[in-house]
Amino acid sequence: MxxxxxxxxxxxxxxxxxxxxxxxxxxxxxxxxxxxxxxxxxxxxxxxxxxxxxxxxxxxxxxxxxxxxxxxxxxxxxxxxxxxxxxxxxxxxxxxxxxxxxxxxxxxxxxxxxxxxxxxxxxxxxxxxxxxxxxxxxxxxxxxxxxxxxxxxxxxxxxxxxxxxxxxxxxxxxxxxxxxxxxxxxxxxxxxxxxxxxxxxxxxxxxxxxxxxxxRSSTNWTLRTTGRTGHSSGVFNDALGYGAIYELARILDAFRRELPEPNLTYNVGVLAGGTPATLDADGFRVAASGKTNIVAETAVARGDLRALTPEQEARARDRMQTIVAEHLPRTGAELVFGDTGYxxxxxxxxxxxxxxxxxxxxxxxxxxxxxxxxxxxxxxxxxxxxxxxxxxxxxxxxxxxxxxxxxxxxxxxxxxxxxxxxxxxxxxxxxxx
Incomplete structure (x- = not known):
């Protein structure tokens, strides 16, 4: 005292x-x-x-x-x-x-x-x-x-x-x-x-x-990406595209570069990619397998989003979804926000x-x-x-x-x-x- x-x-x-x-x-x-x-x-x-x-x-x-x-x-x-x-x-x-x-x-x-x-x-x-x-x-x-x-x-x-x-x-x-x-x-x-x-x-x-x-708020999000799998010699070509891991990396790096503003953070807590990659029911543990010569079929990442106002959170969510939608060739992605946030x-x-x-x-x-x-x-x-x-x-x-x-x-x-x-x-x- x-x-x-x-x-x-x-x-x-x-x-x-x-x-x-x-x-x-x-x-x-x-x-x-x-x-x-x-x-x-x-x-x-x-x-x-x-x-x-x-x-x-x-x-x-x-x-x-x-x-x-x-x-x-x-x-x-x-x-x-x-x-x-x-x-x-x-x-x-x-x-x-x-x-x-x-x-x-x-x-x-x-x-x-x-x-x-x-x-x-x-x-x-x-x-x-x-x-x-x-x-x-x-x-x-x-x-x-x-x-x-x-x-x-x-x-x-x-x-x-x-x-x-x-x-x-x-x-x-x-x-x-x-x-x-x-x-x-x-x-x-x-x-x-x-x-x-x-x-x-x-x-x-x-x-x-x-x-x-x-x-600040606290909301969890889950990002899942997909790609065409096949021999790694074909990665980046028109048939196979970039694979799930490159798509995941693109999105996360875009978050890092394009989202920053005062009082906003967006941590990535866990991720995995491979053929396949899975997330457990609790959302805390991931598992993956794969080989260096196989293009990854799936990838998953979980993180949180923290904002100071509802308007800031809504703005960040919208921008994140826009980034997710800009897919690399032959890939897909989905971003889902949790329903137990603060x-x-x-x-x-x-x-x-x-x-x-x-x-x-x-x-x-x-x-x-x-x-x-x-x-x-x-x-x-x-x-x-x-x-x-x-x-x-x-x-x-x-x-x-x-x-x-x-x-x-x-x-x-x-x-x-x-x-x-x-x-x-x-x-x-x-x-x-």
Missing amino acids: RLTALLFCAALLAGPALAQTPALAPAEQTMARTVVAEHDRHIALLERLVNQNSGTLNLPGVRAVADMLRPEFEALGFDVRWIDMAETGRAGHLVATHAGPGRNVLLIGHLDTVFEADSPFQTFVRDGDTAVGPGVGDDKGGVVVILSALRAMQAAGTLRDASVTVFLTGDEERTGAPLSVSRKDLIDAGKAADFALEFEGLAIENGRDFGTVAR PPMAPTEGNRDLLNRLNAVNRDLGLPEMAEFDPARRGAADSGFVAADVPTLGGLGMAGSGAHAEGESVDLNSLVRQAQRAAVLISRLSLQP
């Missing part, structure tokens, strides 16, 4: 020094004190959550984390329901609602992690102010920030009239299909909300916290207004203001499914490093400032006229 935040927390606990932060209302001072006082409680909760494996495909594990969280929300007066997602091959979503008269604030997080039950990385380990564990930051730390903030609001009396919906998906790391089912309830919650706050990890660089007003969270004025409001909270808490984080350096998230309908701010979870890899860690002190920020911001948003 930064020195300013540490001094502020100490002042809150000391009592008389509260006069040094006159911008905080009395209830907000109570919230800040409560977060500090309950810090150890929330670290203990984080440990319990992390030690329960909830890899996306571990459906009982995801449900077990939801069952651990249900009483935590019910104790705060929330109505809690489970939305089963067996239809999509996933566990489901946990939704907790507090129906006060205030403006509705949607809080978004997720129950699942990338670490499945067979991963060797399974245990929460604390070393001073750092904790390491599967999903400790992405996103169990974010879920704990939500609970810490809501408990602080309850202690201060601001939760009583607040309207809050907590939506914790069970398949954020690997969405179920079709999206029309797996994200329908989240999209509906976004349409019903006045504001949305997403609790993925805090963006931090050189010790400075940043706000997330934009995230839409972008575009940098709207509504999102920036939310960051301005958060920076007002920062000033009142004695914390530095937060600039916008570069969206090209953040992954996609569930906030993209609601951002088209409601002002959205992301990155309100804990600060950490190494997400999606063994050794994922968080700074436990960041829980304090993030929960303080969230408690004050949620209260102000919901209870404003």
